[in-house]
Amino acid sequence: MGANLFLLFPLQVSASDFQFGSDTSVSSTGLIIFASAVAAVIIFFIIINAVKGGSGGSGSGGGSGSPKLFAGLAFKNLARNIGLDNEQAKMLDFIFRTDGVTEPEKSINTPALLDRHFRRAYREIEQRSGSEQDTQNKLSLLFSTRNMLENSTLDGLNSTRQLKDDITLILHYGKDKLNVRILSAAKTDFLITDVPRNVLGSQIKIPKGTRLSVMFFTKSNKGFSFETRVAGYLNMNGHPTLQLAHSNQLRFLSQRRYRRRHTVIACLMYLVYLEGSGKKQRLVVDKRRLTGNIADISVGGCSIKTTAPVQVGARFKIEFTKGENNVAALGQVLRTNRTGNNTIIHVKFLKVSQKSMNIINAYAYEYAYE
Numbered sequence: 001m002g003a004n005l006f007l008l009f010p011l012q013v014s015a016s017d018f019q020f021g022s023d024t025s026v027s028s029t030g031l032i033i034f035a036s037a038v039a040a041v042i043i044f045f046i047i048i049n050a051v052k053g054g055s056g057g058s059g060s061g062g063g064s065g066s067p068k069l070f071a072g073l074a075f076k077n078l079a080r081n082i083g084l085d086n087e088q089a090k091m092l093d094f095i096f097r098t099d100g101v102t103e104p105e106k107s108i109n110t111p112a113l114l115d116r117h118f119r120r121a122y123r124e125i126e127q128r129s130g131s132e133q134d135t136q137n138k139l140s141l142l143f144s145t146r147n148m149l150e151n152s153t154l155d156g157l158n159s160t161r162q163l164k165d166d167i168t169l170i171l172h173y174g175k176d177k178l179n180v181r182i183l184s185a186a187k188t189d190f191l192i193t194d195v196p197r198n199v200l201g202s203q204i205k206i207p208k209g210t211r212l213s214v215m216f217f218t219k220s221n222k223g224f225s226f227e228t229r230v231a232g233y234l235n236m237n238g239h240p241t242l243q244l245a246h247s248n249q250l251r252f253l254s255q256r257r258y259r260r261r262h263t264v265i266a267c268l269m270y271l272v273y274l275e276g277s278g279k280k281q282r283l284v285v286d287k288r289r290l291t292g293n294i295a296d297i298s299v300g301g302c303s304i305k306t307t308a309p310v311q312v313g314a315r316f317k318i319e320f321t322k323g324e325n326n327v328a329a330l331g332q333v334l335r336t337n338r339t340g341n342n343t344i345i346h347v348k349f350l351k352v353s354q355k356s357m358n359i360i361n362a363y364a365y366e367y368a369y370e
Contacts, residue, residue, distance in 0.1 A: 078104060081159050083248040088145040095121040095142070108149060115365060118146050122367040136354050143299075143361040150259060151251050159248045160191050160226060163216070171196060172213040173206055183241060190231050190243040203240070206230050212244070215253065223253035258298040261364040265294040267304060267320040272330065283330075285317050292345075294320060298364050299357045301331060301348040310345050312336060318347065322363055327356045 079089035178196035292306030362368035
């Protein structure tokens with residue numbers, strides 16, 4: 001109805017209505033005033049129709065049809081600063097809309113609130129997705145998004161653009177660790193540092209495009225790391241400088257890569273060994289089984305308490321049940337600790353199915369019903 005109204009409105013006025021006498025300046029003023037009024041009415045109805053149209057879309061992930069709260073440049077910038085890719089950004093938009101979030105930055109910086117939003121979206125996906133594979137794909141994307149947020153919200157520091165000048169960076173270049181000082185970060189397209197030097201004071205020219213791992217420490221002695229690449233070199237005030245690509249994925253040096261949960265879960269372990277040689281090598285699962293209790297777990301690995309003698313480097317197929325689901329993973333023992341009659345083995349997962357990863361993540365984040 002709004003569209004028809006502003007289309008028909010101008011047709012109800014004739015040219016003679018603009019004549020106020022022989023004075024053409026008065027007539028021109030009337031035309032300008034009337035044209036401005038018509039334009040204002042048209043713009044008003046365009047805005048109304050746009051708002052109505054925007055609220056009817058289903059959005060990413062099959063939302064409930066509520067207004068798309070975070071569409072536009074602001075949300076894209078927020079997602080980019082966190083380091084999310086396009087699919088993860090769409091998933092975050094779906095998660096926030098599912099729980100009616102109106103202050104995304106507050107939620108992102110409040111872990112308990114963020115988990116509430118993700119928990120609701122997790123259950124929404126489980127209940128409303130189509131095929132089993134579609135459900136697992138969406139849950140996998142949900143947890144990859146949550147994990148990115150877990151590693152990006154670091155005391156408000158999530159981008160190299162936030163770093164202060166004069167901070168010392170430690171560049172890992174081959175076997176060398178090179179110290180450089182930040183000259184400019186926030187106001188430039190690149191992270192500008194001085195050029196690294198060797199022990200003799202000579203400049204080291206790292207080739208453009210070289211990927212580097214970087215560490216630094218804040219004034220509160222917290223260590224962070226990030227990945228970057230050499231973007232080029234530039235003369236500033238007569239001095240050569242190094243340009244590094246900015247990063248939106250800063251990590252605590254001591255932070256675990258995945259959410260881990262302490263627990264007690266009975267498990268079975270089957271020794272896995274290689275059989276054959278060359279291209280004919282294959283993994284064989286021993287039929288004999290060992291028993292133990294998982295003490296903590298994440299999608300990256302677990303710790304298991306057992307009475308069985310276990311060697312560092314040994315590979316095991318680990319099986320356990322969580323709720324109605326059977327979980328299996330191939331893992332390798334990284335280290336062991338003796339505690340009385342028991343041995344604590346620390347296992348890194350080498351291979352886990354997508355469904356098992358989703359079950360472990362749901363348990364670690366406490367999104368699933370217990």
